[in-house]
């Protein structure tokens with residue numbers, strides 16, 4: 001494989017979180033990062049402020065970039081499925097739901113999304129450690145909970161799951177066919193912020209991540225495109241040949 005092909009493959013695995021409050025900020029960041037990353041993630045901050053319009057606008061302006069609509073749906077199956085029906089028509093490749101809702105909820109979303117969008121099951125948030133799971137009333141820690149929820153994602157027919165890099169080895173056996181989307185990515189030496197279960201880009205790729213979600217390490221960098229390029233180079237070096 002040529003070096004250019006390797007970088008192209010690495011770039012396709014990098015998802016940048018557009019965690020900004022306005023349309024203008026989102027479009028400006030997307031413009032700067034086009035050509036440096038593979039996918040843009042629209043999360044709650046941006047979606048609550050700007051609604052479906054920003055998804056359609058990004059789709060129209062950047063046909064070369066995939067979109068990931070991170071709504072983390074969590075409700076009764078009927079309500080989740082109805083929200084998924086609307087979300088899956090906006091042009092995003094992926095839409096997220098909370099896997100903790102259970103198999104029936106996930107399946108209802110997968111049925112509604114059909115071929116229009118891939119449903120990603122968010123297992124245990126990367127901001128949660130053992131203590132946070134205990135405080136939330138769970139008798140199991142993050143690793144065990146991720147395993148249970150990964151099984152639910154497989155049973156429901158989800159396209160992939162979202163987990164930390166630390167559970168990748170375990171989920172490889174449980175969900176070999178599913179995409180493994182990994183947030184909580186921190187290049188060596190960068191600030192953790194509210195993230196608890198973290199890995200560097202190279203560690204997560206070596207452990208089996210298919211995609212990495214990166215927000216602050218790129219967004220708040222002095223030069224976001226250069227920060228994205230550095231992460232792409234790190235991914236490329238860790239890719240299996």
Ligand SMILES: O=C(O)c1cc(=O)[nH]c(=O)n1[C@@H]1O[C@H](COP(=O)(O)O)[C@@H](O)[C@H]1O
Nearest residue numbers: 017043124125126162183184213214215216
């Ligand atoms: O679903 C997600 O994208 C997600 C799941 C998770 O467990 N942890 C997590 O951090 N995320 C998202 O990934 C991004 C991480 O951002 P940074 O911590 O700034 O890199 C944010 O947009 C989070 O909403």
